[in-house]
Amino acid sequence: MNTVQKAINLILHKGLRKYKSKNSQAALVSITKQEKFENKMLNGKKNKKGSIFITRKKADLSAPFGTRGVVLSSEEATLDHVGQASHWTPNVYNFGTYSENGLRTIVGHTEKNLQQINCFVIDIDSKTFPMTAINDVALNAGFGVPTMILQTTKGYQVYYVLDKAVYVTNKKNYIAIKSAKRISQNLREMFAVSLPQVDLTCNHFGFFRMPSEENIIMFFEENVYSFKELQEWSKRQDDNKGKEFFAIPGKNNVIETPFSKNKPVEQPKQVEEAWFKQVINCTNIAPQQTKAGRNNAIFTLSLACFQSEVSIKEALDMMDQFNSNLEQPLDHVEVRGIVMSAYSGKYQAAHKDYIDRLFQTYATPGQVNSFRSPAAFWRKHKKQRVDRVRSHWHEWEADIIAFLSMHSKNKPVLYFTQSELCEELNIPRSTLNTVLKKSNKIYKTVEGKGKTAKTGLSTIGMLISFALREKGQKRESYSSYLNELFPQIGNIFLQAKNDSAMAEETVSYSLIEGLPAG
Known part of the structure; x- marks a missing residue:
């Protein structure tokens, strides 16, 4: 078994059938034996198997009619697509199917359809530092070395794999998902303190780069993590930050964090600019993983509020209203987390590239032609040495x-x-x-x-x-x-x-x- 096979099998935690139901290359005896095992009741429960999704190329994630891809329900089929697929969902869903409109549009990759959570992935869109910096940040924070690091065209994707899958149920309003999101967000913020361009807003359980022989640059099979221990670590992180609404806003409405001395950019208020007014009145922002999706729209709008010295409470109310008006809104808890990240003090203003993308996507042609975006950058800033x-x-x-x-x-x-x-x-x-x-x-x-x-x-x-x-x-x-x-x-x-x-x-x-x- 090569490294890629080991990595994929480790991540999936037997959430899929082992062999394909049709056209399997395995011996009939092996298939029959495996099917008997998979049909048995384990610990009084059905030995349930789910599905994952893959896409052939990154552009398929934002196809006009939805995400274009393939539904896979076996480890064998998944391994067959290594090197051919660009992205996958490492966390397993209960089922997957295709839209009636054809065009290989996949359906089912939603949070409430999650069967099990296998891992957490941190997306870093920068190669301005060596891979060793990722390990140093983790070790310096008292955390462990990642299970796997993939190299992408723009940076790295860091995998922390659980020792056991966490199974999702609708009990207590999907509490496992909420807890896992907090862990995922705290991991991202841990790396964002020291490394540039850590994506704080992408879907916690969405599509990530699929491992291949070309992109795996580090893999330690034994470096797996207990969900319970991660929960305890995440709670400590939240306590240290005086989490969310229990934190007292400091000067300029910035939550008191190590970055709280950062100030909003001194320039015309972004909330008064044309792009902000146009985007905040949109209702058709799609749940796509691009710079013009819902998460990044809310994050960019929130950063504009921060730059304009709008209070946290007002920004939360504004983003809640914006989200409620969307045809496909996010959960309230997720919106709140995005706003609090924008007001953490790590950033100064909305990023020019994201403003341009939002405005060009949702403004009228006449508005786009007459619009000039500001020069402010959406980036984190370290405290000044004088401080x-x-x-x-x-x-x-x-x-x-x-x-x-x-x-x-x-x-x-x-x-x-x-x-x-x-x-x-x-x-x-x-x-x-x-x-x-x-x-x-x-x-x-x-x-x-x-x-x-x-x-x-x-x-x-x-x-x-x-x-x-x-x-x-x-x-x-x-x-x-x-x-x-x-x-x-x-x-x-x-x-x-x-x-x-x-x-x-x-x-x-x-x-x-x-x-x-x-």
């Missing part, structure tokens, strides 16, 4: 880890003089020495003496990445050394001994470079 003069040492530690991850370029260790590092990070030398002494996440080695001495720094993520690119005895030696240095990553190398899906790249740095001097 962090008296930071705790662990905040400086996070800055150093982020800096190293962004500049690693596949090197296991980066070398600087202390003066260079202090100047680059704008950190006092005494503080730097304190951080390096206390940190158990940053590895330090020194080469040379006196004024010519250079400090070599690395992170766990950088060392893991380099170790998995080595082969044979070098890899074994390096892995053993790292396991002694950082016991917490032992399970990763245990799995890596058997199988590693890391992309093989030519690396010109020797094993010795990552080890202590002398």
Whole structure:
């Protein structure tokens, strides 16, 4: 079984039949035996199997008459489409079918039709940082390394797979879905603190890139997560943020978060511009996964409210009214979450590209021709360094880890003089020495003496990445050394001994470079 097969089987959690009902390539004996097993009652319940959806290309997600794709109900059929399908639904639905209008328009990929939740996926639309930065952010936040990372045309998709599927029922108004959404949103926000272009508004249980031999750049089969533990972690995240309506708005209506010193962009108010007035009166915004879909429309409108210094309460009322007027509205809870994300202080204003897309999609031709969008960007901003003069040492530690991850370029260790590092990070030398002494996440080695001495720094993520690119005895030696240095990553190398899906790249740095001097 190759890496792609392992990944898909791990994610699906036996939510589909094993073999195709027609034209299966498996032996008749195997099919008969498997069917008997699948028809048995397990723990007093029917051994239910569901369906997933795939699309051939990204454009099919926003086809004119709905999503164009294929319904699959077996693992065998899913594996047959590896390399042919661009996107899939890794979470399993009760059923899937096709619309009466033909054109391979699929029906059934809605939240209330979910059978089981298998994983959480974070979509990052940026390649301005190496893959190791993703692992560093997760480890630095006290979270675990992802199960799998895929490389996309614009960035990465990060998979956290559950150890057991969470089955969805309508009891207590689909409480499993609500709980899973909070986990998913908190995971996204965890990465958004340190990495650019993390998509905070895409469908939590929708379509994501399908694993293939070409796009898997990291896969650790043993790195699976307990839903209960994730729930507890998510609750702690919510408590730390003083979640949603229990939070007290600070200056400029920004929820008090580490980003709360960010201010709205000082320019003409976006709520008074033509695009805002046109879009907020629309009722036909479709539930499509594009920049002009419902989620992004509400997020962009909310950011315009934030930039215009509209209070959170007013923005919530406005977006609730907008959502209620839609032909296919979102759940109230989802709208509330989108507004609170827009007001988190991570962003300054609505993004020009999203404004253009919304206006061109829903405005009249005459309005489009006469419209000029503002130059404001929809992006997160880190607190100014002047606001962090008296930071705790662990905040400086996070800055150093982020800096190293962004500049690693596949090197296991980066070398600087202390003066260079202090100047680059704008950190006092005494503080730097304190951080390096206390940190158990940053590895330090020194080469040379006196004024010519250079400090070599690395992170766990950088060392893991380099170790998995080595082969044979070098890899074994390096892995053993790292396991002694950082016991917490032992399970990763245990799995890596058997199988590693890391992309093989030519690396010109020797094993010795990552080890202590002398």
